[in-house]
Amino acid sequence: ETGVTQTPRHLVMGMTNKKSLKCEQHLGHNAMYWYKQSAKKPLELMFVYNFKEQTENNSVPSRFSPECPNSSHLFLHLHTLQPEDSALYLCASSQDPGQGSTEAFFGQGTRLTVV
Amino acid sequence: QKEVEQNSGPLSVPEGAIASLNCTYSDRGSQSFFWYRQYSGKSPELIMFIYSNGDKEDGRFTAQLNKASQYVSLLIRDSQPSDSATYLCAVYLLTGGGNKLTFGTGTQLKVEL
Numbered sequence: 001e002t003g004v005t006q007t008p009r010h011l012v013m014g015m016t017n018k019k020s021l022k023c024e025q026h027l028g029h030n031a032m033y034w035y036k037q038s039a040k041k042p043l044e045l046m047f048v049y050n051f052k053e054q055t056e057n058n059s060v061p062s063r064f065s066p067e068c069p070n071s072s073h074l075f076l077h078l079h080t081l082q083p084e085d086s087a088l089y090l091c092a093s094s095q096d097p098g099q100g101s102t103e104a105f106f107g108q109g110t111r112l113t114v115v
Numbered sequence: 116q117k118e119v120e121q122n123s124g125p126l127s128v129p130e131g132a133i134a135s136l137n138c139t140y141s142d143r144g145s146q147s148f149f150w151y152r153q154y155s156g157k158s159p160e161l162i163m164f165i166y167s168n169g170d171k172e173d174g175r176f177t178a179q180l181n182k183a184s185q186y187v188s189l190l191i192r193d194s195q196p197s198d199s200a201t202y203l204c205a206v207y208l209l210t211g212g213g214n215k216l217t218f219g220t221g222t223q224l225k226v227e228l
Contacts, residue, residue: 033216042220043159043203056215090158094207094216103149104205104216106158 003027006091006107013081014115021076021110023091031094032074033104034066038087049074081114088112118142119206121219129227134191136222138204141185148180148187149205153221159203163189194226 004025013019025032034046048056049068063085065077074091088111092104120139128134136150147166151159165171165178165187177190187206191198201221208215 035218043218045215045217048215088156092216103147103161103164105161109158 004091004093004105004107006089006110008110009108010111010113012113012115013078015081015083017081018077018079020078021089021091021112023074023076023107025072025074025091025093025105025107027093027095027105029093029095029105030071032068032071033092033094034074034076035090035092036087037090037109043090047076078112081112083114086113117219118217119204119219121202121204121222123220124223125225126222127225127227128194130194130196132194134194134198134224134226136189136191136202136204136224138187138189138219139185140187140204140206142206142208143182143185145185145206145208147207148178149207149216150176150178150187150189151203151205151218153201153203155201162202191224194224196226196228199224199226 007022030051032049036044036046045058046060047066052068063080067075088109090109091107094104118141149164150162152162153159163173163176163178165180168180168182171178175192179188201223203221204219206217
């Protein structure tokens with residue numbers, strides 16, 4: 001148990017579907033991240049939220065839409081995805097540097113397959 | 116120039132040997148540095164972090180940081196087959212907008228019997 005929980009663990013969706021990935025952290029952190037990891041490719045930062053405010057959008061297509069209603073929850077809304085979007089989507093959280101160490105803790109990931 | 120660079124490997128070492136993993140970063144304002152281990156199909160898990168120049172030891176692992184050279188490394192002593200994984204270097208930067216944790220591509224380590 002890492003303190004960061006992602007659901008669902010596996011998701012298969014069609015290109016016309018709309019689905020959402022959920023991430024919840026119980027560590028009291030105030031920064032949350034979405035990363036994408038495709039097969040044989042590096043971890044790609046998608047979005048960063050600090051204190052519920054989006055501070056980074058790493059040129060992600062609009063078919064991915066993040067939402068951070070509070071510091072403990074992060075969502076990634078998916079619509080009209082493409083097969084090349086199939087990947088492992090990882091959520092992470094970290095603490096503000098002024099309040100302690102800044103290492104990120106990861107959830108177990110959602111394995112997404114777009115068919 | 117990539118923000119965080121690592122040799123993708125694979126790096127093969129015999130069991131019991133020292134494995135040396137290297138990472139360079141581009142932003143001199145980077146504040147803290149992390150090594151994560153990722154087994155295939157699993158999420159990354161933190162091994163060590165280092166903030167100050169010099170060495171930091173934790174069991175069989177030693178992290179080394181040289182901010183002047185923008186270089187961070189991880190040494191694994193007495194390598195075991197269970198150490199075979201991809202090792203990710205991550206660099207933390209506090210920007211005007213907030214936190215940013217950027218990862219390298221990872222180095223695949225294979226420890227052979």
